[in-house]
Amino acid sequence: MVSTSPYHCLTLSLLLLPPLLFTTYFLSAFPKPPEQLFLHPSLASLPPDARSWSIYPEDFYSGGAYAEFPSGRVRYWLLGPETGKKIVLIHGLSIPAIVWKDVAPALASNGYRVLLYDLYGRGYSDAPDTIYNTSLYTTQLALLMQYLNWSRANIVGVSMGGAIAATFTAQFPHLVDEGVALIACAGLMESNDISRTAKFMSSPLVRTLASSRPVRAYLQHLTNQTVTNSKGGVDDDSAILEIVRLQSAHLPGYNHALSSSLRDGPIRGQAKAFMADGWSGKRVLIVHGTKDRTVPPKYAGRIEGMIRGEGGEGGEEKQMYGNKGRGEREERHQHVLSTTTRSETTSREKDDKGGRGVKTRKVMIQGGGHDLTISHPEDVVRMVGELVDGRGRWV
Numbered sequence: 001m002v003s004t005s006p007y008h009c010l011t012l013s014l015l016l017l018p019p020l021l022f023t024t025y026f027l028s029a030f031p032k033p034p035e036q037l038f039l040h041p042s043l044a045s046l047p048p049d050a051r052s053w054s055i056y057p058e059d060f061y062s063g064g065a066y067a068e069f070p071s072g073r074v075r076y077w078l079l080g081p082e083t084g085k086k087i088v089l090i091h092g093l094s095i096p097a098i099v100w101k102d103v104a105p106a107l108a109s110n111g112y113r114v115l116l117y118d119l120y121g122r123g124y125s126d127a128p129d130t131i132y133n134t135s136l137y138t139t140q141l142a143l144l145m146q147y148l149n150w151s152r153a154n155i156v157g158v159s160m161g162g163a164i165a166a167t168f169t170a171q172f173p174h175l176v177d178e179g180v181a182l183i184a185c186a187g188l189m190e191s192n193d194i195s196r197t198a199k200f201m202s203s204p205l206v207r208t209l210a211s212s213r214p215v216r217a218y219l220q221h222l223t224n225q226t227v228t229n230s231k232g233g234v235d236d237d238s239a240i241l242e243i244v245r246l247q248s249a250h251l252p253g254y255n256h257a258l259s260s261s262l263r264d265g266p267i268r269g270q271a272k273a274f275m276a277d278g279w280s281g282k283r284v285l286i287v288h289g290t291k292d293r294t295v296p297p298k299y300a301g302r303i304e305g306m307i308r309g310e311g312g313e314g315g316e317e318k319q320m321y322g323n324k325g326r327g328e329r330e331e332r333h334q335h336v337l338s339t340t341t342r343s344e345t346t347s348r349e350k351d352d353k354g355g356r357g358v359k360t361r362k363v364m365i366q367g368g369g370h371d372l373t374i375s376h377p378e379d380v381v382r383m384v385g386e387l388v389d390g391r392g393r394w395v
């Protein structure tokens, strides 16, 4: 094959030259300059007569301010005495910090220093056009704490916020004080737990369609209709649902934030975070409603097992939830949660030291649904107070 004739040399170099040039060109050519992260506006951009301002205004809580970070502006509120023990409250997938409306002021008046904020893409925080994954959420809180000079805090999260609290504890254990509360916590959800509608809505095609102008106009039309249908006075639940609808209709980044969170966010696949070393030395409160249809109650037991280093997927859950022996077990662990709660609110608990120096307390609220911070604020306030102070059942 090796030829030394000049003719062959020429063909060989003609064959080799173009790819060589091509490679040199690509090695020396510089990529396009990086694009700026595009930020969709928040509820703050809506006109003053927009309905969102009357349901969930910017100063819904006192002590509100904005902080600017690389992924966009964040709205936060600080309540309660400055010297109080610090508590961060993290909301869930679709409802912004209004979900803590009865919990935050009560904790503040009990003497705690409470930090609330809107996650990116919700409420009054910007909606960066990016992937809503764990990193985005945990760095948002880490930056916010850094901005406020908070070196440590107790972390409380509901639903997806619980999953953020968990991944935050795994990634930044030095920023987490002793107490972590996971309320109706997501994080281990499986594909079949997520409703077909949610999956459909988060498919890339629908995502594009949902943020397109005609679809948003239609959603706006729908929200306008519900306004006219309701007779002026709105009860709490419908006000909260309306905030979800208003965000979906008026904020171009909201639907993307939700669907990206469903696909890429901490709702699923966080087993590693629950089993991380960062939990050692913490007190972990797990609260779940037995009638939670959004995050099935079976996950409370799995999460507790993983945090305690017991592997999670064990038979414990069957013991707790299987039909056999359930009544008996309930009876043994049953007690009324507080004097003010309705009598059907009872709990089954287990609180002893786990294998790695982590203390857990699991409370199943009988008949409780997913939105426990709205349906059972007094129980949440009392249990979070006991957790942070290490009193009551923690002694």
Ligand SMILES: *[C@@H]1O[C@H](CO)[C@@H](O)[C@H](O)[C@H]1NC(C)=O
Pocket: 130, 131, 133, 134, 135, 136
């Ligand atoms: C999250 O997404 C960003 C890009 O937006 C990426 O750089 C980062 O590595 C992702 N983090 C995780 C944990 O996947």
Ligand SMILES: *[C@@H]1O[C@H](CO)[C@@H](O)[C@H](O)[C@H]1NC(C)=O
Pocket: 147, 148, 149
């Ligand atoms: C944080 O601390 C720095 C330096 O001590 C101070 O200048 C800044 O005002 C503090 N920030 C807040 C939000 O308290």
Ligand SMILES: *[C@@H]1O[C@H](CO)[C@@H](O)[C@H](O)[C@H]1NC(C)=O
Pocket: 217, 218, 220, 221, 224
């Ligand atoms: C909804 O109502 C507001 C005023 O209440 C109006 O300005 C807006 O055009 C309406 N939007 C749609 C899509 O009907």
